[in-house]
Amino acid sequence: MIRVSKVSKRFKVVSAVQKADLHVQKGDIMGLLGPDGAGKTTLLRMICGLITPDEGEILLMGKPLEQLDKYRDELGYMPQRFSLYGDLTVMENIFFFGSMYRLDRSVIKQRADEILDITNLIPFKNRLADQLSGGMKQKLSLTCALITRPSLLILDEPTYGVDPESRKEFWKILYDLNRSGMTLLITTPYMDEAELCTKVAFISEGKIRLVSSPADLKKSFSYPVMQINLKTRRPINLHDLPGILDVSYMGSKVHVIVRDREQGHTEIQNYLLRNRIADATIQEVLPTMEDIFVGLAEGGAERWNMP
Amino acid sequence: MDRILAVLKKEFLQIRRDRMTLGIVLMIPLIQLLLFGYAIQTEVKHIPTTVFDQSLSAQSRDMLEAFTASGYFDVTMTADSYDVVTHNIDSGQAKVGIIFPPDFAHNLKRGTSAQVQVIVDASDSLLANQAIATANSIGLIKSQQILVQKMPSRQLPYDIRVRPWYNPDGITAYFMVPAILGIVVTMTMVILTSVAIVRERERGTLEQLLVTPIKPLELMIGKILPYIAMGYIQITVALLVGVLVFHVPIRGSLLQLYLLTLFFITASLGLGLMISNIAKNQMQAFQMSFFVMLPSILLSGFMFPRAAMPRFIYYLSDIIPLTYYLDIIRGIILKGIGFEYLIGQVTALLVFSIFFLVISTLKFKKKIV
Numbered sequence: 001m002i003r004v005s006k007v008s009k010r011f012k013v014v015s016a017v018q019k020a021d022l023h024v025q026k027g028d029i030m031g032l033l034g035p036d037g038a039g040k041t042t043l044l045r046m047i048c049g050l051i052t053p054d055e056g057e058i059l060l061m062g063k064p065l066e067q068l069d070k071y072r073d074e075l076g077y078m079p080q081r082f083s084l085y086g087d088l089t090v091m092e093n094i095f096f097f098g099s100m101y102r103l104d105r106s107v108i109k110q111r112a113d114e115i116l117d118i119t120n121l122i123p124f125k126n127r128l129a130d131q132l133s134g135g136m137k138q139k140l141s142l143t144c145a146l147i148t149r150p151s152l153l154i155l156d157e158p159t160y161g162v163d164p165e166s167r168k169e170f171w172k173i174l175y176d177l178n179r180s181g182m183t184l185l186i187t188t189p190y191m192d193e194a195e196l197c198t199k200v201a202f203i204s205e206g207k208i209r210l211v212s213s214p215a216d217l218k219k220s221f222s223y224p225v226m227q228i229n230l231k232t233r234r235p236i237n238l239h240d241l242p243g244i245l246d247v248s249y250m251g252s253k254v255h256v257i258v259r260d261r262e263q264g265h266t267e268i269q270n271y272l273l274r275n276r277i278a279d280a281t282i283q284e285v286l287p288t289m290e291d292i293f294v295g296l297a298e299g300g301a302e303r304w305n306m307p
Numbered sequence: 308m309d310r311i312l313a314v315l316k317k318e319f320l321q322i323r324r325d326r327m328t329l330g331i332v333l334m335i336p337l338i339q340l341l342l343f344g345y346a347i348q349t350e351v352k353h354i355p356t357t358v359f360d361q362s363l364s365a366q367s368r369d370m371l372e373a374f375t376a377s378g379y380f381d382v383t384m385t386a387d388s389y390d391v392v393t394h395n396i397d398s399g400q401a402k403v404g405i406i407f408p409p410d411f412a413h414n415l416k417r418g419t420s421a422q423v424q425v426i427v428d429a430s431d432s433l434l435a436n437q438a439i440a441t442a443n444s445i446g447l448i449k450s451q452q453i454l455v456q457k458m459p460s461r462q463l464p465y466d467i468r469v470r471p472w473y474n475p476d477g478i479t480a481y482f483m484v485p486a487i488l489g490i491v492v493t494m495t496m497v498i499l500t501s502v503a504i505v506r507e508r509e510r511g512t513l514e515q516l517l518v519t520p521i522k523p524l525e526l527m528i529g530k531i532l533p534y535i536a537m538g539y540i541q542i543t544v545a546l547l548v549g550v551l552v553f554h555v556p557i558r559g560s561l562l563q564l565y566l567l568t569l570f571f572i573t574a575s576l577g578l579g580l581m582i583s584n585i586a587k588n589q590m591q592a593f594q595m596s597f598f599v600m601l602p603s604i605l606l607s608g609f610m611f612p613r614a615a616m617p618r619f620i621y622y623l624s625d626i627i628p629l630t631y632y633l634d635i636i637r638g639i640i641l642k643g644i645g646f647e648y649l650i651g652q653v654t655a656l657l658v659f660s661i662f663f664l665v666i667s668t669l670k671f672k673k674k675i676v
């Protein structure tokens with residue numbers, strides 16, 4: 001569906017995207033992950049034809065971007081920043097964007113009803129977009145992006161700042177869309193959402209570091225991950241211990257990426273003894289996407305034994 | 308076509324919900340016209356005048372009568388010495404002093420020229436010019452009368468009769484109101500459309516719009532059309548004020564005025580739109596509109612007659628749409644002339660409109676950066 005080859009984009013002094021390669025196949029839910037300013041939005045915008053790359057080639061559905069005008073209705077795009085008209089109502093926005101694609105009013109209405117029903121926005125049809133909650137705005141934005149029933153949907157941090165309940169709903173919709181044959185390219189800052197993708201690509205400092213499936217990523221992660229379960233929350237500082245690569249805190253759990261299983265286990269145990277933390281247990285776990293993400297952002301791709 | 312309509316409808320909805328814009332569209336012509344109109348209307352009349360009459364004769368009284376009858380001079384103070392005259396003017400209580408020398412009547416009778424001294428406080432140049440001109444012409448008229456009385460058989464050697472056409476009473480408001488109307492319309496049209504595109508860029512709404520198949524020209528036209536209606540609302544409000552408050556007579560065809568105004572509105576909107584496509588943000592758009600409006604007002608012939616402009620400035624004023632519209636609106640309202648005399652101006656405005664629209668469309672790229 002999408003083939004990005006050696007694409008770069010510079011903004012004056014910043015290299016936002018450097019020689020990026022990305023291949024999204026039909027039926028994928030491709031998650032593009034990376035820290036703030038990594039170049040995710042820039043890459044998505046180039047794929048949507050909103051920014052011209054300095055170099056490289058982008059093919060959408062096998063066709064070059066220059067011909068995009070002929071198949072714009074195949075492409076749905078939901079920008080990172082809310083881009084609908086705040087001073088128009090929900091339905092006015094939908095009708096406006098629908099008519100940009102020359103859809104009949106009746107068709108727009110029928111499709112809108114369908115999606116608004118799924119997203120529970122029906123009662124807010126006549127509300128001004130500015131007066132919707134953050135989650136509702138995102139759902140409206142999604143509705144507009146879906147109005148042409150595109151075969152490819154590109155979403156830039158669609159669930160950012162949305163409450164967990166709405167995020168779940170939103171992902172359920174995305175899954176249903178995917179099951180009906182839609183290809184999705186999505187960015188997200190939430191690692192639990194990365195697990196929901198069929199494929200993930202990591203980007204940092206404008207470079208795509210690695211593309212894989214979440215399951216393969218976890219399998220090929222080269223370092224053991226130790227989880228410390230604390231009964232009571234307390235400050236713990238493991239960073240300076242030898243053989244410890246990364247520490248991430250998740251409430252009463254602490255994930256520690258260690259260089260060596262035995263050595264790491266001993267170091268952690270000694271630390272707990274020294275600090276008189278008696279009610280903690282240590283176990284080895286599969287890495288979460290969070291662990292992988294932290295590792296990638298700091299250490300690069302060499303932590304994987306990728307084939 | 309259907310996309311243009313959709314953009315048009317969207318713009319109308321947005322304008323309708325934007326109280327601020329509506330307020331600007333309605334209030335600006337009202338306020339501007341009333342302010343300007345009244346300010347201009349206070350032609351320098353009833354100038355406080357102090358008189359030192361040393362002649363105290365029938366002749367001096369007759370002359371003074373002529374001064375006061377003109378309406379320009381109000382004798383508010385009499386003086387009995389030069390010092391008092393000086394004091395009255397220095398203190399600002401009087402702006403003009405009229406002094407008849409003791410031998411005024413005597414000289415008149417003898418047939419030698421009788422002097423009247425008129426002192427004018429020239430620190431206000433507009434007032435001074437008017438006072439001097441009026442005093443001069445009063446002197447001239449009175450002299451002619453006397454000459455004619457003395458030589459009833461002979462005709463005057465020169466007889467220049469100036470007949471002010473179109474505005475015989477020389478009422479400034481007649482001349483100014485149509486011009487202010489033009490300025491108000493171009494100002495609001497340019498300012499409103501100068502943010503039309505750049506605002507969407509700044510708010511981010513352009514990002515969603517740009518992935519749709521909309522064409523630049525469709526967007527430009529859809530953005531302009533609703534404001535034509537705004538322009539006509541303004542013209543109507545302004546004309547009503549002009550007619551009802553300032554009693555400006557509309558000598559030509561109102562229908563033609565409305566029809567020809569269309570080209571001025573589109574030229575102004577096009578200019579605004581072009582600014583909107585060039586400016587990086589709304590602030591810049593405002594500054595650029597201001598930068599464009601200032602010469603429009605100064606050079607269009609609104610403030611200074613074009614005939615008196617240096618050659619370079621004169622040519623510069625040729626590329627200002629307002630210049631042509633002033634010809635049109637003053638022509639139709641004051642002269643009562645019709646389209647057949649204004650073809651050149653209309654063509655110019657049409658060319659401006661198309662030029663601005665084309666530049667805007669070319670300048671608009673379906674890109675974020």
Ligand SMILES: Nc1ncnc2c1ncn2[C@@H]1O[C@H](COP(=O)(O)OP(=O)(O)OP(=O)(O)O)[C@@H](O)[C@H]1O
Nearest residue numbers: 011014016034035036037038039040041042043676
């Ligand atoms: N229009 C622009 N002009 C100049 N620099 C830009 C522009 N857009 C992005 N950048 C820069 O390019 C880099 C990548 O930005 P981008 O928005 O693509 O990152 P991102 O991964 O989407 O970040 P975030 O998670 O914060 O959305 C950043 O350093 C950013 O400052």
Ligand SMILES: [Mg+2]
Nearest residue numbers: 040041042080
């Ligand atoms: Mg981004």
